[in-house]
Amino acid sequence: MAAPDISVVIPLYNEAESLPELAAWIDRVARGNGLTYEVVMVDDGSDDGSWETIEGLKRRYPAIRAVGFARNYGKSAALYCGFAEARGEVVITMDADLQDSPDEIPELRRMILEEGYDLVSGWKKRRHDPAGKRWPSKFFNWTARTVSGIRLHDFNCGLKAYRRKVVKAIEVYGEMHRYIPILAKQAGFRRIGEKIVEHRARKYGSSKFGMERMVKGYLDLITVSFLAHFGRSPMYFFGSLGTLMFLIGGATTAWIIGAKLYKQAHALPLRAVTDQPLFYLAILAIILGVQLFLAGFLGELIDRNSGERNNYLIDKTIN
Structure with missing residues (x-):
């Protein structure tokens, strides 16, 4: 079976309401641009009927594949399993809450294939989040840029594009999904770019992340920085x-x-x-x-x- 042009990896937790709209949007964008595709949904232990929704979508969209966890393991675990399943020439990641726009997919793919990037990270320059989330995020991103030397404005943006060999070479664990660009750089993929993307207001449900992610984020930054310099010795x-x-x-x-x-x-x-x-x-x-x-x-x-x-x-x- 030939590999699809793109694999869209979607980690999700209690997003049953948004999944039908997201699946239809991805299908519309892919078909409109003449792309073969697969959608790899990873259900991170949802208890709101997300898995049943995915089963129903599979009957309508055969390109959908899915993995379901027995309990909630976190976004990094979901991405790791999604990367393992992905077969596309270019791998796109996005969140399931409709705050990432599938309309960005063709340009992200073009930047990988035509501009030679290994990884392209989205930058939500204009965000629809309260100030209590925006300002800690700015400080977090400034710290990550300073430590890593990677000139990105938004390390934690869920909308990213990768060459397939990148996702097969890195190991995402713990809470390291915030530092995938750093992990990619450590693995030898230094052509890392950035694209301004649309950040849409949340349409369904509420955010699954609290302020404790900032504490975990800095602890993980220390970990990934130490491993980069002394992991082998x-x-x-x-x-x-x-x-x-x-x-x-x-x-x-x-x-x-x-x-x-x-x-x-x-x-x-x-x-x-x-x-x-x-x-x-x-x-x-x-x-x-x-x-x-x-x-x-x-x-x-x-x-x-x-x-x-x-x-x-x-x-x-x-x-």
């Missing part, structure tokens, strides 16, 4: 920091003891070593240094036994 980070703290603590302890011996030899007034707070700080630095070094050593042992340690993305060969 944790000893470089923990070992270096541990060695530095051990040396500082050891040198401070030696200085304290040496100063006491000098004062004793010259009959100078002195304090007991154990009466000096600096001595305990030095001992603490030594202990922490040893623990950090051992953490790096254990991390290195775990990494060297990983089955994926020597999995590399090979883009070109000559035989």
Whole structure:
């Protein structure tokens, strides 16, 4: 069976009301532009009848395929499974709440195929969200740009386009869907572009995300940044920091003891070593240094036994 021109991956959670309109819209856009397509819907444990709605849509639109989770695992898990199922030459992701417009699909596909991008991320320049969501999002995106060096305005936009090999090469887990451009860059896909897209007001239901996503977002940013620099060699980070703290603590302890011996030899007034707070700080630095070094050593042992340690993305060969 020939691969379709596009795969549209749609993670969803309790979006039964919007699905019929979304499926009809995607079908209209694809047919209007002469594109073969498939829609991969991933039901993330919905309890509002979304799965039954998908079953009904399948009878009307044979291009629909679906995966249903037994419980809610989160958007990253849904995207991971959707990427695994996608067969299209270009993979498009969008949310199921009708805030992303399928009319953007042809231009996103063109940018991938004709302009040579590996990934094109949508930018909702004009957003229909309250200020309480817009301003934290701006700060979050500024931080992500600063850390990653990727000049995108909206990392978390659900509307993105990818070459198929990109989605097959990256692993989206935890809450890492916010950082797919960073994961793609780490995998070797550096041609990352951006397109201003329409952000439509929510028509059905309510947002499934609260403010706790901001806390999770920054924790995940720290994780993905650390893995980018030290994921293959944790000893470089923990070992270096541990060695530095051990040396500082050891040198401070030696200085304290040496100063006491000098004062004793010259009959100078002195304090007991154990009466000096600096001595305990030095001992603490030594202990922490040893623990950090051992953490790096254990991390290195775990990494060297990983089955994926020597999995590399090979883009070109000559035989």
